[in-house]
Amino acid sequence: MKVLVVGGTGYIGSHAVLELLKDDHEVVVLDNLSTGRKTSILEKVTFYYGDITKKEDLFNVFLEECKKKPFDVVMHFASKLLVGESMSMPSEYYQNNVEGVRLLLDTMREFNIKNIIFSSTAAVYGNPINGVCYEEDLLKPINPYGETKLVCENMIKWYSKAYDMHYVIFRYFNVAGADSSLEIGYNYNKKVITHLIPIVAETILNIRDKFTVFGDDYNTEDGTCIRDYIHVSDLAHAHLLGAKYIWDGNDSTIINLGSNNGYSVKEIIEAALKCGDVNYVIGERRAGDPDVLIASNQRAKDILHFETKYNIDDIITSEVAYRKKLG
Numbered sequence: 001m002k003v004l005v006v007g008g009t010g011y012i013g014s015h016a017v018l019e020l021l022k023d024d025h026e027v028v029v030l031d032n033l034s035t036g037r038k039t040s041i042l043e044k045v046t047f048y049y050g051d052i053t054k055k056e057d058l059f060n061v062f063l064e065e066c067k068k069k070p071f072d073v074v075m076h077f078a079s080k081l082l083v084g085e086s087m088s089m090p091s092e093y094y095q096n097n098v099e100g101v102r103l104l105l106d107t108m109r110e111f112n113i114k115n116i117i118f119s120s121t122a123a124v125y126g127n128p129i130n131g132v133c134y135e136e137d138l139l140k141p142i143n144p145y146g147e148t149k150l151v152c153e154n155m156i157k158w159y160s161k162a163y164d165m166h167y168v169i170f171r172y173f174n175v176a177g178a179d180s181s182l183e184i185g186y187n188y189n190k191k192v193i194t195h196l197i198p199i200v201a202e203t204i205l206n207i208r209d210k211f212t213v214f215g216d217d218y219n220t221e222d223g224t225c226i227r228d229y230i231h232v233s234d235l236a237h238a239h240l241l242g243a244k245y246i247w248d249g250n251d252s253t254i255i256n257l258g259s260n261n262g263y264s265v266k267e268i269i270e271a272a273l274k275c276g277d278v279n280y281v282i283g284e285r286r287a288g289d290p291d292v293l294i295a296s297n298q299r300a301k302d303i304l305h306f307e308t309k310y311n312i313d314d315i316i317t318s319e320v321a322y323r324k325k326l327g
Ligand SMILES: NC(=O)c1ccc[n+]([C@@H]2O[C@H](COP(=O)([O-])OP(=O)(O)OC[C@H]3O[C@@H](n4cnc5c(N)ncnc54)[C@H](O)[C@@H]3O)[C@@H](O)[C@H]2O)c1
Pocket: 006, 007, 008, 009, 010, 011, 012, 013, 030, 031, 032, 033, 034, 035, 036, 037, 050, 051, 052, 053, 076, 077, 078, 079, 080, 081, 096, 100, 119, 120, 121, 122, 172, 173, 174, 175, 176, 187
């Protein structure tokens, strides 16, 4: 396959690129390097610096590349994704996440490219009534980030009906860990780090003195929130399976990507103690955090025959190793 990966220098996108390269596919990356890194541009990749909210940038990549050989699949990772930031600057989120996808889809149409893999999120479920989320559950995002993803999901569905396009939409749960080469991983240079496992890794390595657990009075056994964690390499592998699935002409679909297991924050701390000390304090709850968020991964198993390879210990160990390597 020839695959265009937009946002391919970011955390998840670079792991998807690696997975495609390992399976001998041709990869073109378009990225504006807003949160991605040049060091994540892997050998054998054709890289274009550009922004998907700029029509001319998209047009240039499609024109240059499609005259050689059209893309078989486009993978989209190019989003803004901080929930808190989205609450204070929704306009930037709609512009980047929604307008970017609209222009991408329109450019695909112009060049007759039919297949898209889109990275959505568990945030589209909002505060789920049940802890375990199924793809057909009610979607009720509670922040602009989740809302922009839901708008994109719907836009992709309508485009697919009207213009005969095909899609796999993946809803990710909590993604963490790093590829075993430790060459690519989470971007620790971000303005704010909000993901639990990178924060725990930095605490183990004494880069942070301690971290704050947001609330221990949730409706769970130990009072801390329960989340579903998936290793980024497992997630990347699911993208390869998804790309092959859609390229083979199968029906468009929406699939959760998680492990079907929930861990409370205290259970994550317990697991992390195997790597070193973890100092923490209990703080106030954050607004809008549901008690439990776990993915049903039945559809991923049924449709893509997807199984996770890595467990929570692998996720934490690889995250700590990657952070340690960065120094
Ligand atoms: N990290 C998670 O736990 C998580 C969970 C659920 C969903 N997701 C989704 O996965 C995708 C990738 O997330 P990530 O963690 O790798 O984030 P990231 O910030 O590391 O990667 C995003 C990439 O897209 C690029 N980008 C952003 N806007 C762009 C634009 N307008 N034009 C061109 N490039 C642009 C950035 O430079 C970066 O390389 C996002 O769509 C996000 O919503 C992530």
